[in-house]
Structure formats: structure tokens, C-alpha cells
Amino acid sequence: MNGAQPRSRNYLAGCMVFVAGTFAVFAVVALASSWLMGEGLRGMPAFGRRVALVELKGEIRDSRELVDEMDRYAEDASIRAMVLRIDSPGGSVAPSQELHDAVERVREKGKPVVVSMGEMCASGGYYVACAADTLVANPGTLTGSIGVIMDFPTAAELIRKVGVRWEIVKSGRVKDVASTWKDLSPEGRAVLQSLVDDAYDQFVDAVADGRGLDRSQVLGVADGRPLTGRQALEAGLVDKLGDMQAAVECAAAMAHISGKPTLVRHAERQGSLYDLLRRLLQPDKEGAHLRMDAPPVRLEYRLF
Numbered sequence: 338m339n340g341a342q343p344r345s346r347n348y349l350a351g352c353m354v355f356v357a358g359t360f361a362v363f364a365v366v367a368l369a370s371s372w373l374m375g376e377g378l379r380g381m382p383a384f385g386r387r388v389a390l391v392e393l394k395g396e397i398r399d400s401r402e403l404v405d406e407m408d409r410y411a412e413d414a415s416i417r418a419m420v421l422r423i424d425s426p427g428g429s430v431a432p433s434q435e436l437h438d439a440v441e442r443v444r445e446k447g448k449p450v451v452v453s454m455g456e457m458c459a460s461g462g463y464y465v466a467c468a469a470d471t472l473v474a475n476p477g478t479l480t481g482s483i484g485v486i487m488d489f490p491t492a493a494e495l496i497r498k499v500g501v502r503w504e505i506v507k508s509g510r511v512k513d514v515a516s517t518w519k520d521l522s523p524e525g526r527a528v529l530q531s532l533v534d535d536a537y538d539q540f541v542d543a544v545a546d547g548r549g550l551d552r553s554q555v556l557g558v559a560d561g562r563p564l565t566g567r568q569a570l571e572a573g574l575v576d577k578l579g580d581m582q583a584a585v586e587c588a589a590a591m592a593h594i595s596g597k598p599t600l601v602r603h604a605e606r607q608g609s610l611y612d613l614l615r616r617l618l619q620p621d622k623e624g625a626h627l628r629m630d631a632p633p634v635r636l637e638y639r640l641f
Contacts, residue, residue, distance in 0.1 A: 388588050388598040389419040397428030397461045400435040406603050407439040411446045418449045418592035420584050426640040427460030430536050433638050440468035449591035453584035454478040461638030467547035472575040473584040474566030482640045484561030485536045493520045
């Protein structure tokens with residue numbers, strides 16, 4: 338029995354060594370993976386140089402993924418600054434405002450945000466951009482386009498010609514204000530114009546607040562016109578001209594990062610067969626505003 342106890346203790350000790358060794362291996366692997374992703378450790382070269390890169394591309398319809406991404410970076414203590422790359426003609430009003438607010442939350446955490454404008458950063462794209470600390474545009478970037486648009490088709494004349502009646506049962510005089518099957522009444526037009534005017538005032542206020550401009554200055558270029566990057570610089574709508582590399586260097590300088598910053602990107606989700614079929618059946622072509630999933634009318638910060 339006395340010989341069995343040492344063997345039992347040796348067996349227990351061996352198990353503990355095995356478990357400790359396993360944890361050590363996992364820790365080394367995790368550290369190596371973290372290092373390859375640019376995370377590093379405090380005091381090591383990669384730490385303290387992380388700059389998040391967030392990309393806003395295409396029409397602005399659903400803001401959830403980008404908002405979540407920016408909120409994660411806002412709470413990540415290892416992220417020192419954020420570069421927001423925008424290549425968008427704008428889109429729906431509410432998602433543009435949600436993205437604008439997400440940018441502000443990153444700044445509230447003490448992290449500078451620099452916008453890099455690509456080919457286009459117009460209307461809703463510019464609404465999002467004006468929440469950042471610094472805006473960098475290429476000389477030929479299409480930007481500005483401060484305004485609101487609402488459009489929808491009407492087929493009332495066609496309906497009358499083919500002899501079709503479209504019955505509408507409603508609860509109020511202007512409940513069918515944007516109906517495709519009837520002419521837009523003066524009262525209905527006034528209702529829709531009030532929506533556009535209010536959204537426009539919100540846009541102008543956001544630009545004036547974000548850019549530190551008088552409202553009168555913003556109104557001078559807020560008639561829906563697009564501007565080149567160079568024209569926007571003259572109008573005070575952007576801070577400097579340059580490419581994405583210039584924006585990254587600007588963000589690093591604002592965050593007091595010495596040396597080359599480490600860019601952190603969100604891994605894109607691989608598209609599924611469903612995503613492919615959805616794109617084929619509902620192509621999101623520029624100007625195609627009658628997709629199957631689209632509401633009959635939208636309030637939009639959109640170029641043209």
C-alpha cells in the first residue's frame with residue numbers, strides 16, 4: 338500500500354503538469370495569433386499603434402453592422418484612433434444619422450476619427466463624415482450634395498387610360514399621400530415637403546455643428562450641389578486634400594502614435610448562396626429604387 342501512494346501522487350503530478358503544459362501551449366498560440374493580427378502586448382512594438390479602419394461603401398440602407406463595428410472599436414482600449422473610409426453617394430436618412438452618432442461615440446471615448454473620402458462621399462455619406470474630427474478628400478472626390486430628396490412613381494394617368502380603378506380605404510385625408518395610383522394633391526405635396534424640409538434642417542445643423550461653421554455658411558452650399566474635393570476645401574467642408582495614406586498618417590499623428598501605425602480591419606463575412614441569389618434577383622444598381630425589398634417612398638440624403 339505504501340508503494341501505491343507514491344505512484345498515485347506521481348500520476349496526479351503528471352496530470353497537473355500535462356494540464357499546465359496544455360494551457361501554456363494554448364497561451365503561446367493565442368499570443369502568436371494576437372501578434373499576427375497586430376494586437377501585441379503593452380511595451381511591445383505593436384501595442385499602442387493600433388488604428389481601426391472602417392469602410393462605408395455603396396448606398397446607405399442598413400447601418401447595423403457598421404454601427405456595431407464602430408461601437409466595438411470605441412470600447413477597445415487597444416484602439417488609439419479610427420480612419421473611416423467613405424465611398425458612398427448617400428442613402429436613407431435614419432441609417433445615415435445612426436452612423437453619424439456612432440462616429441461621435443468613438444470620439445467621446447477620446448479617440449480621434451479621420452475620414453478618408455474615396456471617389457464619392459456625398460449627401461448621406463457626407464452627413465456621416467461631418468461627425469469626424471478631420472476630413473481628408475482627394476482633389477477629385479465628389480462630395481457635398483447637402484440636401485434631401487424624396488421620389489416615387491405615379492401611374493394615375495396610365496390607370497385612367499386602361500380603365501382600371503384602384504380603390505383605397507384609408508383612415509385620414511393624407512394617409513395615401515404617396516400612392517402610385519393617384520395624382521399627388523396640393524395637400525399631400527405640402528405634407529411631403531414638410532418632411533423634406535425638416536430632414537434638410539437636421540442636415541444643415543449637423544454640418545454646422547460638426548464643421549464649426551455658421552449656419553449661413555452652410556446654407557450657401559446646401560442647395561444639393563455636389564462639389565469636388567478641392568471646391569469643398571475652399572468652402573470649409575473638408576480639412577485637407579490627400580489620399581487614404583494621408584488620412585492614416587493624420588489619425589496616427591492625432592493619436593500621438595510614433596512609428597508606423599498598425600491598421601486593424603474587421604474581417605468580412607463570407608457570402609452565402611442566399612446572398613448570391615439575393616444579389617442576382619435584386620441587383621442594387623445605381624438609380625434602381627424600385628427593388629422588391631424597397632418601400633414605395635424613402636426620405637433620402639442621396640446624390641441627385
